[in-house]
Structure formats: C-alpha cells, structure tokens
Amino acid sequence: MRNAWLSLLALCPWAVLAQFPLGEELGHQSLRIVNQQAASGPGEGHLEFFIQHRFGDFAQGAYNAFGLDQSQIRLGLDYGLSDRLTLGLARSSWGKTSNGYFKYQLAGLRENRHWDLTWLSDVSVNGEASNVWGLEPFYYSHRLRYVHQLIVGRRWTPRFYAAVVPGVVHINLVDAASDPNDLLTLSAFARYRVQPHINLTWEMQNTLPSVSGAALTSPPMALGMEFIEGLHIFQLSLGNALSMNEAYISTANQGEWNAAHLRVGFNIVRRW
Amino acid sequence: MTKVSFWLLGLVLGLSSCYYDNREDLYGSAGPCDTTAVSYTTHIKPLMDQQCVGCHGATAPSAGISLHDWASVKASVQGGRFVGSVDWQTGYSPMPKGGSKWTPCQISQLNAWVNKGMPQ
Numbered sequence: 109m110r111n112a113w114l115s116l117l118a119l120c121p122w123a124v125l126a127q128f129p130l131g132e133e134l135g136h137q138s139l140r141i142v143n144q145q146a147a148s149g150p151g152e153g154h155l156e157f158f159i160q161h162r163f164g165d166f167a168q169g170a171y172n173a174f175g176l177d178q179s180q181i182r183l184g185l186d187y188g189l190s191d192r193l194t195l196g197l198a199r200s201s202w203g204k205t206s207n208g209y210f211k212y213q214l215a216g217l218r219e220n221r222h223w224d225l226t227w228l229s230d231v232s233v234n235g236e237a238s239n240v241w242g243l244e245p246f247y248y249s250h251r252l253r254y255v256h257q258l259i260v261g262r263r264w265t266p267r268f269y270a271a272v273v274p275g276v277v278h279i280n281l282v283d284a285a286s287d288p289n290d291l292l293t294l295s296a297f298a299r300y301r302v303q304p305h306i307n308l309t310w311e312m313q314n315t316l317p318s319v320s321g322a323a324l325t326s327p328p329m330a331l332g333m334e335f336i337e338g339l340h341i342f343q344l345s346l347g348n349a350l351s352m353n354e355a356y357i358s359t360a361n362q363g364e365w366n367a368a369h370l371r372v373g374f375n376i377v378r379r380w
Numbered sequence: 381m382t383k384v385s386f387w388l389l390g391l392v393l394g395l396s397s398c399y400y401d402n403r404e405d406l407y408g409s410a411g412p413c414d415t416t417a418v419s420y421t422t423h424i425k426p427l428m429d430q431q432c433v434g435c436h437g438a439t440a441p442s443a444g445i446s447l448h449d450w451a452s453v454k455a456s457v458q459g460g461r462f463v464g465s466v467d468w469q470t471g472y473s474p475m476p477k478g479g480s481k482w483t484p485c486q487i488s489q490l491n492a493w494v495n496k497g498m499p500q
Contacts, residue, residue, distance in 0.1 A: 167473070168443055177440060240430055243407055249399045280399040281406075283483045289400045350477050360479055369473065 134269035134299045137307065138377055139186050139194070141297040142330040142345040143352050144311040147224035147261040147271060149186065149194030149211055155380045156186040158198075160352045162373040175371055182352045200353050204235035207353055209255075216261070224261035224271070230254065232355040250281040253355035257295075270298040277315075277359050292316040293358045305336045309343070313358035326364040328357050330373075343375040404483065413485035415492035420450045420500050423489050428453060431476045454498045466490060 136148040139156060150156045160182040164175030172178060184198030194211040209230035216224030232253045238246040254277070261271030273295040282289055297311035309332035330347025348365055351357045418424070428447050435442040438449075446452045456462045464472035467487055474481070482490070493499070 164442060171444060172440070172442075178435075178442060243403070247401075249397050250401070252397060252399075254398065278398055280397075281401045281403065283403050283480055285402050285404040287402060287480075289402075364473065 134263060134267070134301060134307070137299070137336065138334065138341045138343070139196075140343070140375060140377075141299065141309045141311045142332045142343065142347060142373070142375070143328070143349060143354075143357050144273065144295055144297045144313065145209075145211065145228055145257070145259065145354065146297070147213065147216060147226040147259040149191070149213060150188040150379060152188050152190045154188045157378045157380075158182075158184050158186070159376045160184075160373070161375070162350065162352060163371050165348075165369045165371045167368040180350065180352070198353075200351070202351050202353070203356065205232050205353050205356070206235060207232040207355065209354070222263050224259065226259040226261075228255070228257040228259060228275075228354075230256075230354050232353055252280045254278040255354045257293075257354075267301040268298070269300075270296070272296050275358075277355055279355075279359065291359050295358060299334075307334045307336075308332070309334060309345075313349075315358060326369075329365060339379060341375075341377040343377070345373045345375070346370055347373065404485075413488050415488050418489050418493040418496065418499075420453070420493070420498065424453065424493055425450075427482070427486060427490075431479060431482070435477070450498075450500050457494055457498060463490065463494060 137146075139146055139148065139150065140158065140160075143160075162180045164172060164178030166174045168175045168178065180200070180202045182198055182200040182202075184196060186194055186196040188194050192213040194213075196209045196211070197206070198208075199206045207230055209228060211226055211228045214225045214227060215221070216226070232255070234251040234253075241250065243250065255275060257273050257275035259271055259273050261269060263269045273293075275293045275295065277291045277293055279289050279291070293313060293315050295311065295313040297309065299310075300308045302308055310330070311332075312327060312329040314327040326348060328347065328349035330345045330349060332343050332345035332347075334341055334343040348369055348371070349357050350371070351360055432447045436445050436447040438446055438452075441447070445456055447456055453462075461472060463469075465475040466482055468474040468481055
C-alpha cells in the first residue's frame with residue numbers, strides 16, 4: 109500500500125508538466141473539437157484520457173428532463189508516440205463500437221506555423237451481438253468500417269483557427285445493392301479564442317452527395333464552448349449528432365437541425 | 381520513429397479487410413421483395429429488435445415511444461408518426477437516429493404489414 113502511494117506521488121511532477129498551457133496555439137489545444145478530430149496530437153510521451161457524453165434530444169420532453177435522462181458515452185485514450193504520431197483507442201456505447209486510429213502530423217507541429225496538415229486513419233468495429241444483426245451466416249467483416257481523413261487547418265489570427273477535412277468512409281456492409289460502400293466526406297471546424305482559457309468551437313460533417321447519392325437531410329453540426337483548466341479541458345456542446353464515432357457521424361442519419369432535435373453533450377479531457 | 385511509422389502503416393494496411401458487400405446480394409433479398417405473407421414475428425420484430433428497440437425499448441423509451449412488442453408497435457403505427465419517420469417523409473423525424481434508412485424492401489414489407497391490419 110505504501111509503495112502504491114509513493115508511486116502516485118512520483119507521478120505528480122509529471123502531471124504538472126503535462127498541463128494544457130494557456131495561450132497555446134489554437135490548433136494544438138485539444139485533440140477533438142466536439143466529435144471531429146483536430147490536427148494535433150498530445151505530444152511525445154503524453155497520454156490523454158477522454159470522456160464524451162451525449163444526452164437525448166430536447167424532443168424527449170419534460171418527463172425525460174428534455175433528454176437528460178438518456179445518455180450515450182464514449183471513453184478513449186490517445187497517446188503521443190512522437191510529436192507527430194498519435195495512437196488512439198475508444199469505445200462507444202452507441203452500437204457498442206470500438207475504434208482504433210493513428211494520426212500523423214505531416215506539417216505544422218508546434219513551431220510557429222500557420223498551416224497544419226495531418227493524416228488520420230481509423231478502423232471501427234461494431235460490437236453488437238450477431239443475432240442482433242439478423243444475418244445468417246454472419247461474417248466478422250460486416251462489423252468493420254474505415255475512415256481516412258486529411259485535416260488541413262490554418263491559424264488565421266492568434267484568436268481564430270479553421271480547418272477543412274476531406275475524407276473517405278468505407279463501409280464493409282451496406283444495406284441495398286445500390287448503396288455505395290465508399291463515401292466521400294467533407295468536414296470543417298473552427299475555434300475562436302474568447303479569453304485565454306475559453307474558446308468557442310464549431311464543426312460540421314457531411315457526405316458529398318454527388319458521389320455517394322446519399323446526402324443526409326440534416327448533416328451533423330455542433331457548437332461548443334471549451335474551458336481550459338490546466339490538466340483538464342471541459343468541452344460543452346450543442347448539436348444534432350447522436351453518434352460520436354468517426355465512421356458513423358458523417359454517414360448516419362442524425363437529428364434535424366431544429367430546437368426539438370438538438371442535444372446537449374460534453375467532453376472531458378485529462379492529460380498526463 | 382520512421383521505422384515505427386512504417387510498421388504502423390503496414391499494420392493498418394495489412395489488417396485492413398475491405399469488402400464491398402451489401403445485404404441484398406449476400407442474403408438473397410435482391411430478388412422480388414416478398415410482401416405476400418408479412419407478419420410481425422417473421423418480418424417486423426427482427427427489424428424492430430435490430431434498429432429500434434435499442435432506444436425505444438420497454439423501459440425509459442426515447443420520446444416515450446416504446447416499440448418492444450407487437451402491441452406497442454401497433455399502437456405507434458396507429459398514432460400516425462411511425463411509417464412517415466421510417467420512410468423519412470417530409471415533416472417527420474427520420475428514423476433510425478444515427479442509422480441508415482431501411483431498404484426499399486423493408487419499407488414495402490412494413491407498408492404491406494400495416495395494410496393487412498398488422499397481423500401478429
């Protein structure tokens with residue numbers, strides 16, 4: 109027991125060194141905007157633990173506390189193998205989906221550059237029991253989806269950062285023969301610094317209808333506010349997306365963009 | 381680090397098992413859609429269990445709409461919002477949330493089931 113306490117104490121200086129510094133480049137403040145991956149990683153040797161939480165939509169009514177009685181949760185870890193290379197794992201309650209990814213920052217890093225260029229590759233595994241799928245015989249490959257994205261970000265001013273994210277989602281099993289297995293996606297996000305420890309954020313994801321033929325009626329979009337608290341970042345959001353997983357958010361039907369179908373959510377990020 | 385990146389890239393590419401499958405071709409519903417003998421047990425319930433009951437189960441259902449058994453699905457259809465939502469009609473909240481639209485055959489079977497008086 110004594111050894112355990114000593115080990116914990118030994119971690120303290122490390123934890124202090126790993127805080128989110130105030131005034132850091134907007135492109136490097138956290139790894140996620142709301143659901144969308146940002147261009148940066150946590151840096152070499154640093155580990156981030158994140159909790160993402162989305163409540164039900166406002167249409168749930170007063171009986172369900174306008175959505176607060178329901179929740180979807182996602183837990184994950186991101187680790188910086190180097191300043192450029194990040195590995196991540198996460199698990200969502202929605203679809204019992206696990207995913208793993210790597211993210212490699214091709215340009216930008218933490219030097220004082222205006223542009224960031226990052227490659228993201230992700231594989232998701234739907235973990236629902238095979239009898240839920242209702243398919244016989246059932247193949248493991250049905251569970252898999254892949255995401256590849258190129259995150260192109262620019263710091264326009266010290267207070268404003270914006271990025272576009274072209275990408276592709278590959279779905280191993282689609283429903284109809286006419287449905288495409290590969291969907292091109294185009295996402296965007298922005299971050300605006302209000303105060304040294306408070307940012308406003310915005311993000312949107314969409315499929316490209318001319319290619320997929322499956323444009324979503326209401327693409328996922330979210331507004332957020334993030335509070336930087338030393339070792340933690342707390343991100344509060346309002347959006348229509350139910351899923352938090354990269355492979356599902358831009359390709360699945362979400363709630364419409366009206367007051368009844370918005371939902372509150374939050375992310376908590378802890379860095380070591 | 382270059383070596384690590386190289387192996388990681390190899391791992392991702394090597395473990396990738398990209399398939400271009402679809403349910404219609406793999407599971408035989410690509411032919412004519414059978415809407416002649418549609419029942420709740422054989423056609424509707426498996427769809428409900430897969431696509432709806434996760435949120436609209438028996439306890440604390442989303443929006444207060446439960447779809448966990450024949451009676452609750454029937455009541456929901458009679459409420460007038462069910463078919464429009466599943467068919468993503470204008471003015472309805474498209475369902476399933478976070479999922480893709482039912483296939484044309486599944487929607488045809490739902491309509492046939494409703495038109496036959498929603499048999500068990």
